[in-house]
Every structure is written in C-alpha cells, then in structure tokens.
Amino acid sequence: MSERDIFEDALCRVREIGGDAGVDPEVIAALMHPKAMLTASLPVRMDDGTTRYFVGYRCRYNTVLGPTKGGVRYHPQVTRSEVQALALWMTVKCAVVGLPYGGAKGGVIVQPKELSPLELERLSRAYVRAMADFIGPDVDIPAPDVYTNARIMGWMVDEFEAIHRVRAPAVITGKPIALGGSLGREEATGRGAYLVTMELIRRRGLDPKQLSVAVQGLGNAGYHVARLLQKEGLRIVALSDSRGGIHASEGFDVDSIWKEKQASRQMRAVYCQESVCELVAHRQISNAELLGLDVDILIPAALEGVITPDNVAGIRAPYIVEVANGPILSDAESVLLERGAVVVPDVLANAGGVTASYFEWVQNRSGYAWTLEEVRERLAAMMSRAFGAVWDVAEQEQRSLRSAAYALAFRRIGEAVGAHGTREYFQAGRDAPG
Ligand code: NAD
Numbered sequence: 001m002s003e004r005d006i007f008e009d010a011l012c013r014v015r016e017i018g019g020d021a022g023v024d025p026e027v028i029a030a031l032m033h034p035k036a037m038l039t040a041s042l043p044v045r046m047d048d049g050t051t052r053y054f055v056g057y058r059c060r061y062n063t064v065l066g067p068t069k070g071g072v073r074y075h076p077q078v079t080r081s082e083v084q085a086l087a088l089w090m091t092v093k094c095a096v097v098g099l100p101y102g103g104a105k106g107g108v109i110v111q112p113k114e115l116s117p118l119e120l121e122r123l124s125r126a127y128v129r130a131m132a133d134f135i136g137p138d139v140d141i142p143a144p145d146v147y148t149n150a151r152i153m154g155w156m157v158d159e160f161e162a163i164h165r166v167r168a169p170a171v172i173t174g175k176p177i178a179l180g181g182s183l184g185r186e187e188a189t190g191r192g193a194y195l196v197t198m199e200l201i202r203r204r205g206l207d208p209k210q211l212s213v214a215v216q217g218l219g220n221a222g223y224h225v226a227r228l229l230q231k232e233g234l235r236i237v238a239l240s241d242s243r244g245g246i247h248a249s250e251g252f253d254v255d256s257i258w259k260e261k262q263a264s265r266q267m268r269a270v271y272c273q274e275s276v277c278e279l280v281a282h283r284q285i286s287n288a289e290l291l292g293l294d295v296d297i298l299i300p301a302a303l304e305g306v307i308t309p310d311n312v313a314g315i316r317a318p319y320i321v322e323v324a325n326g327p328i329l330s331d332a333e334s335v336l337l338e339r340g341a342v343v344v345p346d347v348l349a350n351a352g353g354v355t356a357s358y359f360e361w362v363q364n365r366s367g368y369a370w371t372l373e374e375v376r377e378r379l380a381a382m383m384s385r386a387f388g389a390v391w392d393v394a395e396q397e398q399r400s401l402r403s404a405a406y407a408l409a410f411r412r413i414g415e416a417v418g419a420h421g422t423r424e425y426f427q428a429g430r431d432a433p434g
Contacts, residue, residue, distance in 0.1 A: 006305060006326065010085040013330050013406065021397075021407035026422045027414040031091065034084050035068075035102075036060045040130035042108065044122045056127045058106040060140050061087035064416045065095060067138050068104035069354060071145025071174075072127065072156075075303075078107035082304070086145075089325055090354070093347040095409035097386045099358045104140050106131070112147045124152045128159040135160070137170035137365070143357045144174040146219070146303070150186065154179045170364035173357035182360035184375035185353075190224020191376070192352015193323045195383040196344055197229060197297065200319065203391060204342075212251070212295040214238035214317070216287060217302025218258065218267060221323050221350060225299060227254045234297070238290050241267050242302070245290045248282040291315060300327035307332045315341075322346040337400050345402035347409070348390055355382050 011032055018028040042054040057080055060068040070090040073083075083105050090103030108127060112120060128135075135142060144153055157172045157179060169180030177183065184191075201208055212235045215226045219241070226236050235251030241261070246252070246269040256272035269282035291298065291307065291314070298317035300306050304326035307315060312332040320336065321344045322328065328336070328343065336343060356379055363369050370378075394404035418425075 005081070006079075007081040007085040007088070009330050010088050010326070013402075014088070014410075016330075017403050017406040018410050020403070021399075021410060023407070023410040024414055024418065024422060027410060027417050030064065030417055031062065031088070031410070031413070034059050034061045034087060035063055036134070037080070037084065038131060038134050039080065040127075042123060042126040042130055044119060044126050046119055047116050054108055054110050054123060054126075056106070056108045056130055057083040058104065058131050058134055058140070058142075059083045059087040060102070060104045060134070062091045062102040062413070064413055065102050066100035067102065067136075068140040069094060069099070069101040069143070069173075069357065070104035070106065071143045071353075072106035072108070072148050072152075073145040074108050074110050074112040074123075074147040074152075076109060076111045077303075078109045083107045085304075086325055089347055091413070092406055092409040093351050093354060095412045096347050096390065096405045097351045097355055097382055098412070099354065101141075101354070101358065104142070105145075106142055107145075120152070121155050124148075124155040125159040128156045129163065132160060132163045135171060137168055137361070141170070141357070141361060142172050143354070144220075149220075150174055150176045150181060153181075170361050173360040175360070180360075180364050182356060182363055182375060183370065183372040184379065185356045185360055186220065187224040188356030188375075188379060189221040189323070189350050189353030190226075191228060191379060192355060192383050193221065193225040193299070193301075193321060193349050194228035194232075195352065195380055196349050196387045197225070197299075197321050198232065199384060199387045199391075200321075200342070200344060206296075209233040211235070211297060212237045212249070213297045213299060214247075214290050214293045214295045215299045215301055215323075216240050216245070216290050216306065216327075217300065217324060218261065219301065221353070222299065222301030223254065223258050225301065225321075225323055227258070229297075230254050237295060238285065238293055239267065240285070240287050240290050240302075243267070245285045245287060246282045247285045247290070247293065248280065250281075252280070252282075293317070297321060300324045303327070305329055307336075309335070312336060318342065320344070321349045323350050325350065333400075333402070343400065343402060345405050348386060348401065348405050351386065352379055352383055355379055 086105035094101040175181035238247040270277040297319045301323035307328040309331045312335045
C-alpha cells in the first residue's frame with residue numbers, strides 16, 4: 001500500500017460513516033485534519049562512533065475531548081501517512097471508550113533489531129529531545145506500540161524529566177512499574193480484546209469450547225488475547241510472528257510457545273511441562289496461509305493493511321477481531337460484511353491498552369497506585385460498557401460494529417464540538433450573552 005493510501009483510506013471511512021450517521025459536517029470537517037504533525041531528524045551516536053540520522057514523527061490529531069494520547073512505533077515501514085492514520089484511529093478509539101483524550105501517534109523509521117541496547121536508548125532519548133515541547137502530561141501522552149516497550153518508555157520519561165527539570169510520570173504511560181507504571185498495563189490490550197471477544201461469544205450464543213482461533217502476530221497484544229481465550233476453552237490452532245506461523249488443529253498451549261519464544265527468540269510449536277519443552281505435531285504456515293485458515297475467529301494482531309481486496313476472497317473466518325490497528329482495508333471489509341462476517345473493529349477490540357494507560361495516567365496524577373484487581377475490574381467494566389454501547393447502536397441502526405463504533409465516537413466528539421458553537425448557532429445568533 002502506498003504512503004498516501006492508508007491515511008486516505010482512514011479518511012474515507014470517516015467521510016462515509018460520518019455522512020451516513022448524520023453527523024454534523026462541521027464535526028466531520030474537524031476530523032479530516034490532523035491538528036499538528038512534527039517531523040524530526042534524530043541524530044544518534046552509534047556504538048562504532050558514527051552518527052546516524054533517523055526520522056521521527058509525532059501527530060496530535062484532535063484535542064476536542066482532552067490531551068492527545070497514542071503510542072510510539074519503531075518500525076522500518078513507518079510513514080507519515082501511517083502515523084496520521086493511527087492518530088485518527090486513536091481519536092475515534094478514545095471517544096468509543098469514553099476517555100477524556102484526543103488521539104495521537106508517533107513513530108520512528110528504524111529496524112530496532114539492528115540496534116544495540118545502548119543505541120536504542122540513545123534513539124529513544126533523541127526522540128523525546130525532539131518532541132519535548134510537543135508532549136506533556138496535559139498536552140500529549142505517548143505510550144508503547146509495535147517494537148517499543150516499558151523499558152523504552154522508562155528512558156523516554158527520564159529524558160523528559162531531565163529536560164524540564166520536573167517529576168512528570170504522567171507524561172508517558174506503559175512505564176515500568178518501578179517508575180510509576182500501572183499494574184495490568186502490559187496485558188491490557190490483549191485482556192481488552194479477550195473481554196470483547198467473550199462478549200461477542202455471549203451475545204451470539206456460541207459455545208467457547210467449540211471455537212477455534214488463529215492469531216497473526218504473537219507479540220504483546222497477541223500473546224495475552226490468545227492465552228486468555230485458551231483459558232476459556234477456545235482452541236488456539238494457529239500463531240505467527242514476522243517470520244511465519246505454525247498450525248495444529250488440536251490447538252497449542254500458548255504459554256509454552258511464548259516461554260520458548262522469550263528464551264530462544266523463535267516461535268516453535270512446543271508443549272512445556274516445568275522446564276522441559278517438547279515439540280508437538282504441527283505444520284509450518286506462512287502469514288498469508290494463516291489469514292485464510294478455516295477457523296471460527298481470526299485475530300490479526302500484527303500490522304495494518306493485511307486483509308486487502310487482493311486476499312479477502314480467501315478469508316474464511318466468520319468472526320474477525322482486530323487487535324492490530326487497521327488490519328482490514330475498507331474495500332476488503334465491505335466484501336467481508338456482504339458475506340455476513342462479523343468484524344470487531346480495532347477502535348473497540350484493542351482499546352484495552354489505552355484504557356489501562358488512562359488508568360496509569362490517573363494514578364500518576366493522583367499519586368495513588370491501584371491493585372491489579374482494581375485495574376482488571378475497572379478495565380472489564382469499561383470494555384463491557386463500550387462493547388454494549390457499540391452493539392446497541394449496531395442493532396438499533398442496522399450498522400456493522402465498526403460503523404456503530406465510529407458513529408458513537410463521532411456523536412460524542414460532536415457534542416464537544418457543538419458545545420463551542422456550530423454554524424447553526426452562529427448563523428441564528430441565538431442564546432447571545434445578554
Ligand atoms: P509487538 O511488537 O509486541 O508484537 C508484534 C508482533 O507482530 C510480533 O510477534 C511480530 O513478530 C509480529 N509481526 C511483525 N510484522 C509482522 C508481519 N508482517 N506478519 C506477521 N507478524 C508480524 O506489538 P504489539 O504491542 O503486540 O502490537 C501489535 C498490534 O497491536 C499493532 O497493530 C499495535 O498498533 C496494536 N496495538 C497494540 C497496543 C499495545 O498496548 N501493545 C495497543 C493497541 C493496539
């Protein structure tokens with residue numbers, strides 16, 4: 001997909017769904033333009049003494065509901081357009097869950113696997129130096145995303161505090177617990193996806209023990225959703241990472257595979273008892289094959305744009321839960337919907353991450369840390385409320401879940417835009433202060 005396309009595709013959905021849901025054109029117009037975009041050159045001293053220049057982006061998309069919020073991605077294919085699309089989706093996502101945030105996103109064009117730990121630290125600090133006036137606890141709050149993690153967030157918050165000479169843990173979420181991170185944040189995206197998947201199963205009257213699942217991308221989000229669904233009795237029959245996947249119709253033990261991946265950095269089809277791991281029967285598959293498996297639930301949890309008009313005919317799963325951001329292009333989604341497939345959209349399915357980030361921010365600002373049980377309970381309550389609200393709009397207005405989620409978000413953003421006055425108010429001159 002070309003650089004322009006992914007943001008254009010995202011805008012296209014805003015126009016279509018916004019128009020169809022009767023959203024005020026002024027609200028749609030407000031959502032068509034990112035508020036601010038910073039592109040920076042990040043000089044990094046490499047271990048061999050040379051300096052390399054990386055490109056970093058930060059997009060603050062919309063601030064109507066509050067400060068902007070969104071992760072920072074390290075990936076060789078990061079583009080300006082992708083960052084803008086992701087920031088737009090964050091705007092919608094925060095509004096769907098009812099968080100007091102606008103959306104943002106950041107990214108650095110880098111293959112992090114090629115950097116030493118020290119180079120990675122210097123790059124992360126360089127990113128914050130470039131963005132130091134663009135982010136802040138009441139302005140814009142970064143968090144982890146693909147190939148960034150708690151340690152990187154720890155370096156970032158440390159750099160921000162050194163520059164501003166203040167303690168400011170609330171500037172970044174997804175930090176290590178020792179630096180003000182929240183219990184339960186690391187698992188929250190996967191847990192949120194698990195919670196909405198179980199809601200879907202319940203509302204559709206399905207039996208979890210009869211359901212098979214394929215997960216593309218066994219990373220942070222993919223691991224936790226797979227592990228929690230397996231606990232409920234679903235069979236996790238396929239898993240993959242960037243190098244390819246494994247498939248076994250009897251299902252895998254997710255924890256064994258994850259443990260092995262952490263130890264050897266390779267995804268192998270193993271079953272472990274204590275420290276002894278044995279290879280189990282399986283077949284190696286490509287990521288393309290995984291998407292086309294005959295499973296009940298397909299969970300794309302890696303990158304965007306993996307289900308396209310070119311491969312949509314081969315997608316057989318009746319339920320797709322978008323844990324990754326934007327894995328289904330809009331042209332491909334219409335084909336899936338025509339076929340009767342149910343898609344739980346990213347703005348709902350992966351909203352557990354930003355919800356727990358919000359909890360972390362609240363804890364940092366109040367100086368009071370919650371227990372893991374409190375985090376999990378509140379996450380479950382918010383995800384269930386968001387799912388219920390989206391489901392109800394979908395039923396009442398005969399919409400897909402994505403269309404319902406967007407409509408709900410646009411109406412919430414619309415209320416805030418309208419509170420400042422719209423064309424209707426100014427032209428009519430009503431309610432003029434007397
Ligand atoms: P991660 O880096 O922990 O894991 C990503 C996984 O995807 C890895 O296993 C990697 O090997 C795999 N992968 C990379 N390229 C691939 C490819 N071309 N084909 C198949 N697999 C590939 O990242 P994550 O935090 O788990 O994020 C995954 C997705 O979830 C992203 O789209 C991200 O935007 C979204 N997401 C994450 C969070 C969060 O809190 N972590 C929150 C919301 C959304």
